[in-house]
Amino acid sequence: MTAPILVLDLDGTLADTAADLIGTLNVILAREGHEPLPVESARELVGAGAKAMLDRGFKASAAALTPERVQRLFEEFLDIYEERIADETTLYPGVIEALDRFQGAGWKLAVCTNKIERPSVKLLKALGVAERFAAICGQDTFTVDGAAVCKPDARALLMTIERAGGHARDAIMVGDSVTDIRTAQNARVPVVAVDFGYTDIPVRDLGPDRVISHFDALWDAAQSLRAR
Numbered sequence: 001m002t003a004p005i006l007v008l009d010l011d012g013t014l015a016d017t018a019a020d021l022i023g024t025l026n027v028i029l030a031r032e033g034h035e036p037l038p039v040e041s042a043r044e045l046v047g048a049g050a051k052a053m054l055d056r057g058f059k060a061s062a063a064a065l066t067p068e069r070v071q072r073l074f075e076e077f078l079d080i081y082e083e084r085i086a087d088e089t090t091l092y093p094g095v096i097e098a099l100d101r102f103q104g105a106g107w108k109l110a111v112c113t114n115k116i117e118r119p120s121v122k123l124l125k126a127l128g129v130a131e132r133f134a135a136i137c138g139q140d141t142f143t144v145d146g147a148a149v150c151k152p153d154a155r156a157l158l159m160t161i162e163r164a165g166g167h168a169r170d171a172i173m174v175g176d177s178v179t180d181i182r183t184a185q186n187a188r189v190p191v192v193a194v195d196f197g198y199t200d201i202p203v204r205d206l207g208p209d210r211v212i213s214h215f216d217a218l219w220d221a222a223q224s225l226r227a228r
Contacts, residue, residue, distance in 0.1 A: 003108050005134075005166030006222065007157060007189075009175035010113035010120055011046055012197030014095055015127060018043045019088035021050075024081040025057045028073055034061040046198040048179055049114040049139055049150075050077050082119050086126035092196065094215030099132055101219050110135040110164035114151050114179065117141045134164035151179050154186035161189075172222050181206045190225040192218065 011017045019039050026036035037045075037060060045056040051074050058065050065073070099109060109132050113120050117138035124130035137160040139150035149155045161171050173184035176197020184191035185207070193208035194215075204211050210221040 002165070002167045002170050003106050004170045004172070004226065005108040005110060005161055005164055006102050007110045007112050007160055007164075007171055007173050009173075009177070009180045009197075010111055010115055010123070012176040012199075013092075013174055013180070013194055014111070014129075015089050015091050015123070017089045017123070018046050018198065020081065020084050020086065021046050021053065023084065023088070024077055025053060027080050028054065028077055029057060029061060031076075032058075032063070034058070034063060037061070043198055044200040048177070050074055050081070050116070078116060078119065082122060085119060085123050089123065089127070091127055091129070092194075092215060094218075096129070098215040098218045099129065102222075103132065108164050108166050109133050110137070110160050110166070112137050112151065112157050112160040112173070112183070114139045134166075135160055137163060152182040152186060154183060154188075157183050157187045157189060172225055174218065176203065178206050181208050184208075190228075192221045192225070 008014050022037060022039050022042045029036060045053050051070050054070055054073050055065055111133050115138050117140055120138045121130060121136050124136060140148055142149040142159045158168055161168055168189055171189045173189050173191040176194045177199045178201060181191050181193060190209045192210045192212060193203035195203050195211055195213050209225055212218055212221050
């Protein structure tokens with residue numbers, strides 16, 4: 001019998017990364033002759049990966065990007081972001097205590113994010129929690145027939161679970177956005193949504209199995225899903 005496994009999204013779920021991500025976006029915007037975006041009003045740009053954030057950020061600045069331009073700026077973005085990976089980023093309240101509780105009860109932990117794997121690992125190391133996760137998988141971790149596999153493709157979650165040594169029947173996903181919820185639903189894995197992350201649609205409207213407002217509530221939410 002395999003151990004139960006908790007798979008968590010990163011940006012907007014485990015950690016509040018908006019300030020560093022938007023700060024990096026603002027460096028790129030300034031280089032291209034655009035005004036910076038305020039962090040609070042730009043938070044909804046975060047959560048679908050850096051390429052999507054670049055595209056959204058330039059659209060918010062009334063500028064359009066070609067796919068080729070997005071790719072070039074994306075490479076610049078990664079270099080800048082990794083230099084400031086955790087300048088202002090923090091884990092959300094209750095994360096450490098929640099991870100302690102699940103690990104103490106024998107659960108495996110994993111991360112499935114649409115962030116690139118290298119900065120994901122670097123960030124979690126900077127925050128002091130990387131070693132807790134049996135797998136840290138990003139948008140470039142898995143490929144099938146030469147194409148990257150990332151959320152909301154169910155395979156991104158299922159392959160993360162497999163890499164961590166778990167099984168989908170014993171898994172619960174935790175995320176903050178439509179991407180996370182759809183990924184879990186596509187994989188037929190129960191999903192707990194946090195309502196404090198990065199989404200322009202209230203997570204309650206997206207059909208997750210449970211919604212929590214603090215990591216203190218995650219254990220009970222997970223136990224209720226396991227009991228179904």
